[in-house]
Amino acid sequence: MSDVKYHRIVLKLSGEALAGDQKFGINPPEIKLVAKELKQVYESGVQVAIVVGGGNMWRGVTGEQLGMERAQADYIGMLGTIMNALSLQDALESVGVPTRVQTSIEMRQIAEPYIRRRAIRHLEKGRVVIFAGGTGSPYFSTDTTAALRAAEINADAILMGKNGVDGVYSADPNKDASAVKFDHLTHMDVLEKHLHVMDSTASSLSMDNHIPLVVFNFNKAGNILKAVSGESIGTTIEGD
């Protein structure tokens, strides 16, 4: 515990991280791998809250493009994040990590409702808290949820694992050979340079509440623990 940099974190897990190579749906063996990685962080004594995305199931924007009403499509997306949260809870508990799921949309039979003080208490008692259902409102993202919950529970940092990319680049490194990786950025840099690390609502919220964001490659074993320890394995975004 003494050699970690961040003692309470919000980890943003995109839906993609739970889908594996198939890129869609829920892939239990893949989620088990994620759970084993998280167990290392949990065992280091760090308080871990997780915000799960839902892009492996459904995105509201896609529904809108296909003719649905946006808000209705977004509610479907929020329900997707709850399915992901239950899958992750299952995997974490199977490797011996105690968890609680809290949903922003009440579903009392399967999870607790989101109650800020209760979430903090769970973290203090050594339980991993999984925040599901996004903010509970359409037109937002789970990135914004991560920034919001991080501010609410007073997290030291938001950790954002990316699939196969080891940080923030000036351009897409898979398409542009001249792309340069940034080790440090400010939230304002991200907004001004349109780097699309998170959506702009999430970046502004993180900036206004002085929450650092660490972007790293989620697919390398041991990386979550390294990010928590403050090792420079990706891009750190802080300050305004």
Ligand code: UDP
């Ligand atoms: N969503 C929403 N409000 C929120 C969070 C999420 O409406 O506060 C919906 C939205 O439709 C979004 C979907 O849930 O497309 C899945 O979330 P997101 O796209 O953030 O998932 P990720 O890309 O992280 O997998």
